[in-house]
Amino acid sequence: MSRVSPVIIIGAGGHAKVLAGLLNAVNAVVIGFTDADTARHGETILGHRVLGGDDVIGTYGPDKVELVLGIGSVRPGPVRHDVWQAYKRDGYRFQSCIHPHAWISPDTEIGAGAQIMAGAVIQPGCRISENSIINTRASVDHDCSIGAHVHIAPGAVLGGTVQVGDGAHVGTGATVIENIRIGDGAMVAAGACVTQDVAANTRVAGVPAKPIGSDKSS
Ligand code: JB2
Secondary structure: OOOOOEEEEEEEOOOHHHHHHHHHOOOOOOOEEEOOOOOHOOOEOOOOEEOOOOHHHHHHOOOOOOEEEOOOOOOOOOOHHHHHHHHHOOEEEEOOOOOOEEEEEEOOOOOOOOOOOOOOOOOOEEEEEOOOEEEEOOOOOOOOOEEOOOOOOOOOOEEEOOOOOOOOOOOOOOEEEOOEOOOOOEEEOOOOOOOOOOOOOOEEEEOEEEHHHHHOOO
16 A cells, blocks of 8 residues: 555545544545535544545645545445546546555455455455445455445455445445345345345345345335
């Protein structure tokens, strides 16, 4: 993980605070946060100021700063994807963030802007695609493939050879047994135990997990 450029963290909520702690732990140069909520402007979080709205980013430009996407999610949704695309289009780069107390097999493919939090474990043969979060103490076993803009929430456990599609969300403390496919945009509720494939844009919950709806029906 190279730390050659200073970073701005987009968002100043809970997820951004966790990222600020990570960036402090690796001695990154953090310029500050931006937040859409003007009431947050001027606050200090873990030693870094909320500088203003996203217009601040433009005062630096893509050659002077890299970005860390600090807006999290508790369900599938377009926000992280859309903010990511907008800044990529304008030529900005997103730094990947890897906590020094994560254990990541050296052969792991890690996409741009991926965020791997404290206590996460990623076993050999895995791919973590761009802008995805492997959150605190999540466990990703061998040969898993995690798509782009995915959130594997704190304490979730994926058995070996699990495939998670783009934009999916695996909730806090959920378990996905080996060889399962989770479709694009699907949501696994917190604490669920997934023993069968989950179709795209479908929500599942419970032990064993059952469908509880889809994006199209909600
Ligand atoms: O376009 C934006 C924007 N949209 C929302 N630009 C910028 N710069 N900021 C934006 N925000 C801001 O993101 C909101 O004003 C708010 O301050 C922040 C989101 O904070 P919140 O704490 O509500 O959610 P979060 O996304 O940081 O964290 C959620 O997801 C995490 C993964 C929480 O539920 C956490 O508990 C969870 N761990």
